Amino acid sequence: MSTPAPIVRTLGDLRAATDGWRRAGETIGVVPTMGALHDGHLSLVAAAKARCDRVIVTIFVNPKQFNNPEDLANYPRTELEDAAKLARFSVDALYVPDADQIYPAHFATTVSVAGLTDVMEGAHRPGHFDGVATVVTKLFLQTSADHAFFGEKDFQQLQVVRRMAADLDIPITVHGCPTIREIDGLAMASRNLLLSDRARTIAPRLHEEMETIAAGIAEGQPFATLQAAAIARLERAGFTQVDYLEIRANDDLSLFDTPNRPARLFAAAWLAGVRLIDNIAI
DSSP: OOOOEEEEEEEEEEEHHHHHHHHTTEEEEEEESSOOOOHHHHHHHHHHHHHHEEEEEEEEEOOOGOOOOHHHHHSSSHHHHHHHHHHGGGSEEEEEOHHHHHSSOOOOOOOOOOOOTTSTTTHHHHTTTHHHEEEHHHHHHHHHHEEEEEEEGGHHHHHHHHHHHHHHTTOOOEEEEEOOBBBSSOOOOOGGGOOHHHHHTTTHHHHHHHHHHHHHHHOOHHHHHHHHHHHHHHHTTTTEEEEEEEEEETOOOOSSOOOOSSSSEEEEEETTTTEEEEEEEE
């Protein structure tokens, strides 16, 4: 029978649990989220369960990674539904910290990762990755986790977190897990809940155009031509703005026209007031 995850809201209660697990020699996995859980998040939970003795899922809508107050206010918050979705996994704790457990009074520290954060999401969302790096550092230390699980849909975030953990000597292994897609190809994301019915039917076009570009590159077509045609088609389909559509190296996110080492095609585009991001291997 499914066991509802115990909801933990304070660091003291979390540490009381993790201290016992560590004394027993058990490995701890953490899946950091901002809630509004979907099958992409649940695939991370499944990966954590397969790898670790104990699993903590965290839900914290982090104000420091939103550069737009309206975006923060509109972000879906579905704690009860999230807890119900996690029941079948029998996770060991659902950590839903109150804001003062993450950012207590007089909190004055920011974790900032240079280089990887200057492009794509970092360029379009100033301060976003400082917020991500700061809260993830806190969650890694608060949970005492040995393993952390992140989706490759947010590939830039994954690389930032890996660099942060390595640079700060946090003893944790960061695992990237494959993007989970809807049957029509749309990458699963909490923000998809904000799409209107009509916009939801248009949204898969982003992934379709990315696959078209990937096929064209495989045939030797010039990227600039493929890129321009894809942007034009997306705008005709109803996308109002394409923030970026570019090829970057997996390791350091350097920009390519013709990739000469493992790379991905990254995209961010606006549809009906909702910003969609995606990436695929090239």
